[in-house]
Amino acid sequence: MNRLHQAAILSHKPMGRGYYRIVLKAPEMASSALPGQFVMVRVSDTLDPLLARPFGISSVLSKTSLEILYRVVGRGTALLAGRDRGQTLGLLGPLGKGFPLPDKKTTPVLVAGGSGFPPLHFLAQRVGSGAHLFLGSRDKESLPPTAIVKSFRDACAKVHIATEDGSAGTKGMTTDILNAFLTKMEKKSPLVLYACGPHAMLAAVGRIAAEHSIPCYVSMEERMACGLGACMGCSIPMKSGGYKRACKEGPVFDSRDIDWSERVSVKIQGSEFKVRR
Amino acid sequence: MMIVKNKTKPDLSIDFAGIKLKNPVLTASGTFGYGEEFGEFVDLNKLGGVIVKGISLNPIKGNPPPRIWETPSGMLNAIGLENPGVDVFLNEKLPYLRKFDTAVIVNMFGYSLEEYVAVAERLNGARGISGIEVNISCPNVKAGGMAFGTDLKATFELLSAIRKTTKLPVIAKLSPNVTDVTAFAKAARDAGCDGLSLINTLLGMAIDVRCRKPRLANCTGGLSGPAIRPVAVRMVWQTAKAVSLPIIGMGGIVTGEDALEFILAGASAVAVGTANFVNPRATLDVVKGIERVMIEQGVGVLSELVGKVSVP
Secondary structure, three states, X not given: OOOEEEEEEEEEEEEEOOEEEEEEXXXXXHHHOOXXXXXXXXXXXXXXXXXXXXXXXXXXXXXXXXXXXXXXXXXXXXXXXXXXXXXXXXXXXXXXXXOOOOOOOOEEEEEEEOOOOHHHHHHHHHHOOOOEEEEEXXXXXXXXXXXXXXXXXXXXXXXXXXXXXXXXXXXXXXXXXXXXXXXXXXXXXXXXXXXXXXXXXXXXXXXXXXXXXXXXXXXXXXXXXXXXXXXXXXXXEEOOOOEEEOOOOOEEEEHHHEOOOOOOOOOOOOOOOEOEO | OOOOOOXXXXXXXXXXXXXXXXXXXXXXXXXXXXXXXXXXXXXXXXXXXXXXXXXXXXXXXXXXXXXXXXXXXXXXXXXXOOEOOHHHHHHHHHHHHHXXXXXXXXXXXXXXXXXXXXXXXXXXXXXXXXXXXXXXXXXOOOOOOHXXXXXXXXXXXXXXXXXXXXXXXXXXXXXXXXXXXXXXXXXXXXXXXXXXXXXXOEEEEOEEOOOOEEOOOOOEEEEEOHHHHHHHHHHHHXXXXXXXXXXXXXXXXXXXXXXXXXXXXXXXXXXXXXXXXXXXXXHHHHHHHHHHHHHHHOOOEHHHHOOOOOOO
């Protein structure tokens, strides 16, 4: 399979709340992409910015097209936002390992924080209507675009929302309502957690999963240059010692394997060549 | 002089320190893994050779993240020489590369002279290795690496010891983070090296002004990419004038024209580095680009261009 493409932009529109939706014609990718995988996108053909940007695949729309949802966070994504329908983009993918899919008896519980929802959107579409989604953010305006929340509602059994200021859903942290939900649900059905979002949230979800003895898969982000396992930039610290590459062994990891303590949670601003979600 | 237009395929082959290269295009260490990472994009038979990611005696874990940061037309990295060690390389990585008709040059380093020598010994007997590139110039590790490459006496002693250890051609990868690179080139020549690689990355730093913290966990890192190309071309030119050893020129090469700048400055071969991250087929583009310019300029044999920049 060829993973290096020039993909035509079929549609490119703002979605609200600072997000854009870009639809790309990429038949080989559309037929093979799995939820949790990502693509490297060259936002410009010039040497500045030099590196391609990683984006989680948010949906496969047809046999020939796929969707990326992104927020403008820096120069690269700003340049991408300026690319029009009909133009082509250099594309490498699908890359990395996706989420292990649940068996039929298991209820998938998806947890998205901040801008971490796109790969979970793709996952929700693939796991069937029994899934529960937990969405958390600072406030209502930091939630995913309303059309995406609706799309999640269509795909899932229920969407649970928590905001820190209470402007939408339950006031508080997603992890609080998640904990209560798991306590109630774990008696009824086997569960599996899938999470994507800020490092601190993923660490918290991993902790809760361990307390409930529920398997938990997290999609990690780290800056990367190549997406192919060569630059060794996207290192994720492992409990067993050493690092694994988000692009090759990840970006999805079993939360129990990650050394959550090594990285002091720092807010990285304008850093967009991490796997974006 | 009349330029003869020759539409036939030009001869890109080069003899580099006794290593036969079908074309001058190699992969810069640390940007192409151990070849297999790029196997689906590049027919390795079409490259002059592969310079693999640096190998040490024991496995190295590398630096904590963040390890990379993009800069204008370049990037900073502080990977910290992460690698699986020489045994894993010989048993698990080298067999893949042996399948191809391409030169395999093994980049290697140590944290002491003894470790460098031990790695050279282990590589000496292995089948399928064309030469070794001694990294005395990594800016991202405290001991070893640049600590050798920025001290003339240490450079000479280290390279002399490796020279005595191995039958393979020895190529010294020099640091640009010195006042006069030609002094180190001469030290490498005097130590009996067969060739030189230059340049390694330039030591750099970037700061997040809002967090008031360095962008890299290691604070400083090595700058690579097109941003450093003019510095690299200048250093190759100065070195080629100072010593007669063949040079692998590298630093920000993206196109055939970029590669030819190095060749005209005095490099016999070139290595494509950061461009592999941007375009996994960059090496092949560079081979084709060199060919195109040679045809356009009526140059039949690439070696005729080495060092042929005309200086007023």
